[in-house]
Amino acid sequence: MQLKILDILACPKCFEDLTCLPKEMHGDQEVVSGNLKCKNCRCTYPIQSSIPRFVPAVNYAASFGFQWNRFKFEQIDAFASEKLSANRFYAETGWRQDELNEKWILDLGCGAGRFLDIAAKSTAEVVGVDISNAVDACAVTLAGRKNVHLVQASVYELPFKPGVFDAAYSIGVIQHTPAPARAIAALPRLLKKNGKIALTVYERKPWTLLNVKYLIRPLTKRIPKKALLFLINVSMPVFYPLTAILFRIPWVGGFFKFVIPVADYPRAPGLSLKQRYRCVILDTFDMLAPQFDYPQTQKEVEDALSGAGVVNIERLKIAGLSIVGQKK
Numbered sequence: 150m151q152l153k154i155l156d157i158l159a160c161p162k163c164f165e166d167l168t169c170l171p172k173e174m175h176g177d178q179e180v181v182s183g184n185l186k187c188k189n190c191r192c193t194y195p196i197q198s199s200i201p202r203f204v205p206a207v208n209y210a211a212s213f214g215f216q217w218n219r220f221k222f223e224q225i226d227a228f229a230s231e232k233l234s235a236n237r238f239y240a241e242t243g244w245r246q247d248e249l250n251e252k253w254i255l256d257l258g259c260g261a262g263r264f265l266d267i268a269a270k271s272t273a274e275v276v277g278v279d280i281s282n283a284v285d286a287c288a289v290t291l292a293g294r295k296n297v298h299l300v301q302a303s304v305y306e307l308p309f310k311p312g313v314f315d316a317a318y319s320i321g322v323i324q325h326t327p328a329p330a331r332a333i334a335a336l337p338r339l340l341k342k343n344g345k346i347a348l349t350v351y352e353r354k355p356w357t358l359l360n361v362k363y364l365i366r367p368l369t370k371r372i373p374k375k376a377l378l379f380l381i382n383v384s385m386p387v388f389y390p391l392t393a394i395l396f397r398i399p400w401v402g403g404f405f406k407f408v409i410p411v412a413d414y415p416r417a418p419g420l421s422l423k424q425r426y427r428c429v430i431l432d433t434f435d436m437l438a439p440q441f442d443y444p445q446t447q448k449e450v451e452d453a454l455s456g457a458g459v460v461n462i463e464r465l466k467i468a469g470l471s472i473v474g475q476k477k
């Protein structure tokens with residue numbers, strides 16, 4: 150934990166300032182281990198492996214911690230020799246790199262850091278928050294990036310002072326929380342006046358919950374994580390070539406995607422067959438393992454944002470539900 154993040158951290162219970170009590174330092178600016186203690190309510194929060202931890206190590210998002218620590222590098226652009234994450238980041242936020250420079254940016258639910266990696270290419274200070282130990286995977290994928298800060302915390306108890314971020318984004322996270330509207334409403338408090346927010350959320354259409362993925366999830370999410378990954382691994386030699394054909398048949402490909410619970414990962418020239426195969430396994434696990442998956446309608450997202458003081462709310466004209474706005 151770099152000491153400069155203390156300027157924006159606060160106790161998640163009472164929002165008062167925190168005192169840092171280091172045990173081990175790396176240089177004079179990075180705390181490797183120690184505690185953060187609230188000056189008001191005296192709650193303490195550990196700093197472990199250079200990351201402040203505001204949630205219990207075991208929580209509902211354990212499947213994500215498992216997933217991102219197994220598949221750390223697969224979706225990081227530099228390792229895939231592709232720009233899939235950069236393209237998605239700019240398309241789904243509507244932001245440009247130059248407007249991020251010198252700002253404080255929040256990535257809620259950073260996972261292994263594919264989008265933090267892109268935001269951190271600017272000169273912004275970027276803060277990745279995740280409830281799971283995906284933050285430890287992120288510490289590896291983004292090691293040495295001085296403008297990246299990681300915090301293990303929940304959107305429901307964010308450990309930041311009000312109005313400290315210039316922009317906040319969250320891609321593919323909100324539907325994986327137990328109460329999506331409450332998760333969305335928690336973010337605008339952290340934004341400065343006119344600060345920007347960008348959310349990509351799985352969209353719920355009238356037929357979405359009939360997707361076979363949702364029909365089998367009550368079973369698959371209860372399978373122990375290692376066993377589920379094993380099952381996906383052993384069935385993929387059949388499903389990968391099968392879906393590579395079926396998902397691409399004109400007119401009916403969409404139907405097959407609806408009834409076969411296997412991910413369809415984008416094809417890109419820089420991705421080798423092996424890399425794409427790994428990404429299909431990763432995304433299939435990501436479909437079947439999470440405790441919560443509550444896709445949202447556009448109206449639900451917009452209502453939660455406007456109820457929390459966001460204006461100029463707009464749905465971006467791209468595939469998927471990506472909604473941007475500005476703090477009043």
Ligand SMILES: C[S@@+](CC[C@H](N)C(=O)[O-])C[C@H]1O[C@@H](n2cnc3c(N)ncnc32)[C@H](O)[C@@H]1O
Nearest residue numbers: 210213258259260279280281303304320321322
């Ligand atoms: C599907 S992953 C997306 C990760 C990353 N945004 C990406 O697109 O690669 C969802 C992430 O949300 C995190 N998450 C779920 N509930 C959360 C919560 N209450 N607070 C913070 N993060 C949460 C999970 O741990 C997981 O890493």
